[in-house]
Amino acid sequence: MTAAAQQPQLLGCDFSSSPTRRKPIVLALGQRQGARVLLTALQPFDTLAAFGQWLAQPGDWVGGFDLPFGLPRELVQALGWPTDWLACMQRYRSLSREQIRAQFAAFCDARPVGGKFAHRATDGPAGSSPSMKWVNPPVATMLHAGLPLLLDAGVHLPGLHAGDPRRVALEAYPGLLAREVLQRRSYKSDDRAKQTPDRLIARKDLVNALELGQTRLGLRLKLSHAQRDALVQDASGDSLDAVLCLLQAAWAQQRHAEGDALYGLPPGLDALEGWIVTAEMDMRSIMENRSG
Secondary structure (H helix, E strand, C coil), X not given: CCHHHHCCEEEEEECCCCCCCCCCEEEEEEEEECCEEEEXXXXXXXXXXXXXXXXXXXXXXXXXXXXXXXXXXXXHHHHCCCCCHHHHHHHHHHCCHHHHHHHHHHHHHCCCCXXXXXXXXXHHXXXXXXXXXXXXCCHHHHHHHHHHHHHHHCEEECCCECCEEEEEEEECXXXXXXXXXXXXXXXXXXXXHHCCHHHHHHHHHHHHHHHHCCCCCCCEEECCHHHHHHHHHCCCCHHHHHHHHHXXXXXXXXXXXXXXXXXXXXCXXXXXXXXXXXXXXXXXXXXXXXXX
């Protein structure tokens, strides 16, 4: 058996908190072969239940999931919720989406303009939206819908929660890798009127850069002609986002293969908030976030 065959399957997940046949959850499945990441399949799920069933199956994989795995410490403390990660997430999942919106909105209403939302330490380095945002994008809803599926499936969340070490889930963020190539250029939209030629060109440029390994991850994406066409033609960007998360998972699996038990996550991460894989830790911003 080759070394590549012994490695776990890799997956990247573009998540939707309300999946449908038209807008499904998309899994990109793949395999790392040295510095190459081979895309083997794109698999859609049009219900949360179907996705949860897939996660719960026995397997051997490392996955990057485009949904937050935690809330800002500042918010949790202000609400008087448990600061133990699992207890906090159990509290969070027990609430309805309406209750979450009401509590988060009250928190924001009491804060000054320009500082309404609390942030996690990872948001600055990753350029990600606060995980408490309930609109544009509704990442708080994604956390509420997706994290319980991972918990119920019994997967391992490095740095946060011990589970099945053969099924490893990491928080990923496709925008972090896409911006490295495209800077501020937009490459996707769910709005047909905004699915422009410029965004099509941006997707072509992004796919080309990933195939050439032109990112700091040092990995090259291996695609068939049909796969390349599918990624470029998906104007929603869902398939491409899943592949970006796949590459982040491949980087993490490579770190683990080299002996890193945290799969490349920083040792100083806040075990309540979590961390986005491949985001670089800025210790000054970490300390400012904790003391703020």
